Amino acid sequence: MEQPDPLRNAPLQGILWQLLDILASLKFTLLIIVALAAGVIVAYTSKTQATWALVVPLAACAVNLAATVMTNPVFRRQTPLLIFHLALIAIVLLVAIGRLTYLKGQLELAEGEVFDGQLTQEESGPWHPRKLSELQFSNEGFTVSYAKGMRRGDTRNQVAWTDTEGRVHREVIGDQDALILAGYRFYTSFNKGYAPAFIWQPNSGGSPMLGTVHLPAYPLHEYKQSLEWTPPGSRMPLWIMLQFDEVILDPERPSEFRLPSQHRIIVREGEVRHELKSGESVRLADGVLVYDGLHSWMGYTVFYDFTLPWLLAAGMLAVLSLALHFWKKFSVRPWDKD
């Protein structure tokens, strides 16, 4: 039996309630679900950004649900169903907040190098709280296993970081095991390669500089292990190439990404070509270049979205309340009797 709704006798009657009734219409809900499905298809097939196609139906969904919660007696009788729908709205809001505050980026670190907040690529929401530059961790080297046919397996990368009390922590991370610092999740990626280290002593004086040059990703650019590089303060661009003869990743058998046991570095300045082994140096137009040895570099992806645990909680709440709703509903009448 329908109970008379005490709210309806409140002073703010008439037009307002009629409007609310329209907004709370369950036919409107069906329309919204169809619009959302259409929005997904538009957003998915559209070449340009079509966030509106999702935002409009989701906003309508929130309005429709809020109006229904206020007016529909079903939700007052069936608390688990109410909680389920509120959890759905919570998910929508959390996703929206997540989009406004997230960050997704990439960075590269040679072995031994410390992350200083610099990203090579990034996209982020307009309200992202920039805390990245306060973070530090170092890459302490990695291994990547490959199965036959050069299929990439697990990456295991040791990283180290210091907490606020000055304690050093070491952790092995991978493509699926993130290093989590202040909500930022750092993952390794397929993007990795060789990084020759050089000491550059400019003619203009000043202290020598040590740095690495990240060659193109390996094995992605196996046959293009070269790069143009201009030492700091120099006017002459150099062309750097790594050369080695051995097979690192053998398609015929399982193997592991590693440094070649023997290699040389070709440095070309203009037409002049030099070959360097570890420890050797060469005098160039603007200074002296010492080849300090070969390292590896790892490309990381970083992801920040503080809503993740809340989203998970809202999702679990939705499932649990949905299950409870149906449990209560179905236990009224057995499954196998008329």
Next chain:
Amino acid sequence: MTLELELQTLWAALVFYVLAGTVAIFGVVLQRKPERTVLGLLLAGLALQTLSIAFRWDRLGHGPYITMYEILLSNIWSLLTVYVIAYWRIPQIRATAAVVMPILFVMMGWLLMTSPNAGHLPATYHTVWLFIHIGFGKIFLGTVLVAVGISGIILLRQSRYGAGRFTRMPNDDRLDELSFRFMAIGLIFDTLMLIAGAIWAQDAWGRYWNWDPLETWAFLTWLFVAFSLHARFTYKTTPRTGALMVLGVFVLAFLTFFGVPFISPSPHKGAV
């Protein structure tokens, strides 16, 4: 264990399934109730197929979730497992075997046409989320299949041929109610599948949701389930409309499971 032994066991299982389906269909045609025979044949088939999957798992060192062959194989198994449980627990709906088995025959025929060779296990598959995500998905599809069986009866009854055949089953309203109970359970597991998938995607690719083709289709399927449940109480739909919506959900879910991953080379396949 050799591939040959695995395939022989599979063939034996398929023979039992085909027998079960045939007996069930003749049961409807001849107005008999060979229910114990059907259940026995299905269980024998399931036992043999379980063995065949175990042989393969043991030989390859990973479960059946990489190649099309494996995905069909494991889904036939899981669909039948869910169906057999429903068949055993709810005697009233046993005539649905005549609807459900032909659908599975199509999948079995498809299975026999795909190559049983091993695929490569991507690095992103070394996680328990694989089992949780896939497991929930399989239960979802299984419950929708039961609903499809019941909906099939509702629709058959409206045809001239079926009008007098299923008299010993509950009336259409009751069948409609039962089929939507399975849809409701399906929605719970579909939701769980999406959540587990999002957790896995966050671990595997550093993003929980990216609208890749599989995610997009899975979400549309979820929306369609929500739509059908809502339409049912908003418009007090007839059992016939309800049955058609169930079929729609099944077709969409089927395309999502077996069509999308193989049409589009999306990152969802995991292998980089």
